[in-house]
Amino acid sequence: MIPRHPWLQRCALGLSVTLLLTACARDREPTLEIRPIQPEAASGYQAKPGWQLQRYAVAAANPLAAEAGRQILQAGGSAVDAAIAVQMVLGLVEPQSSGIGGGAFLLHWNGQRLDAWDGRETAPADADEEMFLNSDGQPMAFIDAVVGGRAVGVPGLVKMLEAAHRSHGRLPWAVLFVPAIELAEQGFAVSPRLHQLLAADAHLRRDPAAASFYYRADGSALPVGHRLRNPALAQVLRGIARHGSAAFYTGAVAQAMVGKVRQHPDNPGRLQLADLQRYQPLRREALCQLWLAQYRVCGFPPPSSGQLTQMQILGLLEQLPVLEQPLEDSRPSAEFLHRYSEAAKLAFADRAQYIADPAFVAPPAGDWRSLLAPAYLKQRAALIGDRSMGTARHGVPGGVPLAWAPQAAQEEYGTSHISIVDAAGNALAMTSSVEQAFGARLLSDGGSGLPGGFLLNNQLTDFALAPRDSEGRPVANRVESGKRPRSSMSPTLVFDGMNGGLLASLGSPGGAGIIHFTGKTLLGLYPWQLDAQRAIDLPNFTNFNGPTVLEKDRFPPSTLEALRAQGHEVGESELPSGLQAIQRTPEGLFGGADPRREGVVVGE
Known part of the structure; x- marks a missing residue:
């Protein structure tokens, strides 16, 4: 075992990798010889094979x-x-x-x-809720707020x-x-x-x-x-x-x-x-949710909205009658996308209303898990019908309303x-x-x-650039001194719901789209029984309580037409996720990386 102290006490470790520990003296730093590796040839869509590994x-x-x-x-x-x-x-x-x-x-x-x-x-101590308002009291343009x-x-x-x-x-x-x-x-x-x-x-x-x-x-x-x-x-x-x-x-x-x-x-x-x-x-304590009676999906609690919103969407879908063919020609079907879009609208309406730094904002009904309670999800899922609901309104978990204003839609990145x-x-x-x-x-x-x-x-x-609505009600995710802004980051670990064994690690970049990209991969891995690479490869789709956006050139025109016939506003965009996933398999480990970016999986 390598000792845990400030500097290693040996100058050579008999390893295949050259670890040159020239730091036998405290005033010298260790060096690690790196074999040069060139990044991939292009951005855009580059097919990835998936990687089978055994030890790590x-x-x-x-x-x-x-x-x-x-x-x-x-x-x-x-x-x-x-x-x-x-x-x-x-x-x-x-x-x-x-x-x-x-x-x-x-x-x-x-x-x-x-x-x-x-x-x-965190927000600096001198931050306040009006710091992104212009002199006329209106929110700054997003990019004007960003640069500087x-x-x-x-x-x-x-x-x-x-x-x-x-x-x-x-x-x-x-x-x-x-x-x-x-x-x-x-x-x-x-x-x-x-x-x-x-x-x-x-x-x-x-x-x-x-x-x-x-x-x-x-x-x-x-x-x-x-x-x-x-x-x-x-x-x-x-x-x-x-x-x-x-x-x-x-x-x-x-x-x-x-x-x-x-x-x-x-x-x-x-x-x-x-x-x-x-x-x-x-x-913090991780937030875990049993899904499909077999999988314990664990993620981050607030100030991240990722796990709550992701599991709300998947939990709402679980409340609906089983869909016999969620995939058609290796792509999500129009009927699945209809259901998913409606579930996403309901979840994002709750996200805009409730989720913020828990040091500043109390959870609905006194517990963030109230947003994932089976009775609440069943109540909300009953709102999903055969046609688009348009824009969803937030629910009231536990029947106890909170006097927040919903956060207006704004851009998220990175x-x-x-x-x-x-x-x-x-x-x-x-x-x-x-x-x-x-x-x-x-x-x-x-x-x-x-x-x-x-x-x-x-x-x-x-944070919400507009801290209050027209009635003066505060937005939960407004700027306050020392507060942590709401995030969509969704690092996720999946465990066997019966024996507790690790099944997968996954996540993605993509602003608020992270929630959809990670949720898509979970659907691919488990109910659709795809390996990590094929789950990542699936076309992307999003809805933030508005239009349904499908990954450009990945769905046939018939899918868009079917959604529009159900009342959906539908658009196409590049949707460049950057998913990474590692799953346990009988052979060891299998890794997948997003073909939309330059990522890889390496190991032994």
Whole structure:
């Protein structure tokens, strides 16, 4: 067993991976030799084979990140150790989605105990419910709120990972940063997806530091294959590796973040050093629900809406008569999509009414599980008929109304997902985010003065921009000092409802669409009996209590016509999920990665 103390006491471990522990002295850092792996050739739809593995598996959104996690597992690390290495690389190679300037939810199973580690950002102490209102009292345009310092919340990722490592880590903290530090110093090839998103973004160039780092002199995005080095991020990560989270939440790195936020020329924010210093991650009780009498599906409680809304939708469908053919030609049928859309409308109406940070908002009927109570789901499912209900109204769980105003619809974005199962059977699902692509479009160099750095989140726009309705009733998810914004992140672990054994780890990016993408995969895995890859491959579909949106060019015209005949407003969109999943099989482990992005599954 590898000892758990600040530095490994041996300079060589007889492992197939080259783990060069030159840190026999405390003033030197460990190094991990990384075999170069190139990301996939293109963004868009790239068929994935699925991966059969036996001992351990890492599913992540970029091959370089997945490989870092694999090497940590091969060196004897735990699932949490691997997740830290994966996440640090993801922040480097796909900065549009996640990183140390953002937050995460981590669901962890050690074979006996299930923990929900909350690293969600918080609103600064000086935040108030009117901070996204214009001088006329109307909400700011979404993108105007996003770009700049105003929407930057206190990042929670680093401190949460440190707390999880304290409980579940095996390798020393510093070792876990080696892959990202080496990649940041040596450079990595810009992937097709990163290039595509850089080219398409209209706002990142407004930050001088980001413009000079991610774009060429003529304003064009760095090309695919360009070797991008990030010395500023390497220095920040080296400090965190040596000194822990204090190197991020205090000192030069913290001061640089605060300066970047508060000194923005057009849209300054309210972040202060004291906000960073007082941030604390939370260890919550996971929210689990028995589904189809066989599966115990576990996810995050509020401030995430993911598990509650996802399981409301699946629970409402379970209340309806059995549908003999939910799939037609390997696609969800029109009748299934009708039922699903109606269930989603009901669930999203409740989401808009009730779900917010539980430190600020009481659950309906005194318990969040009231939204999943069989009697309540049966009552709500009775509203689903043969035709579209249009827009659903929220229900009243337990018959006790609460005086909240429903949150108006607004945009949600972002995130990356990691699923890992280690050789000891520990498993995790972690979804992390900076919210919109490239977050607040602020690149902080950590006070180093070097090129590069990390992007700051815009998570405060996950709060309701309009804090009250026309009658003055407050929205549950309005901005308040120290509050955590509602999220849709849905890291999910599935267990056998009879013997408690782990069955799967899964999750996705995609804003509010995460709920639908993860729910679709659960349907594929269990009632439809598909493997993880085929479940992920299924066409995507969403409804947020309005139009039904189907993945573009994945459904025949007859499906759209049938839905419209039932009164649905129907549209098509790309719906680029980024699902990752690992399932237990009789042969060991089987992993799937979304063909819509660059992710892979690796392991042994």
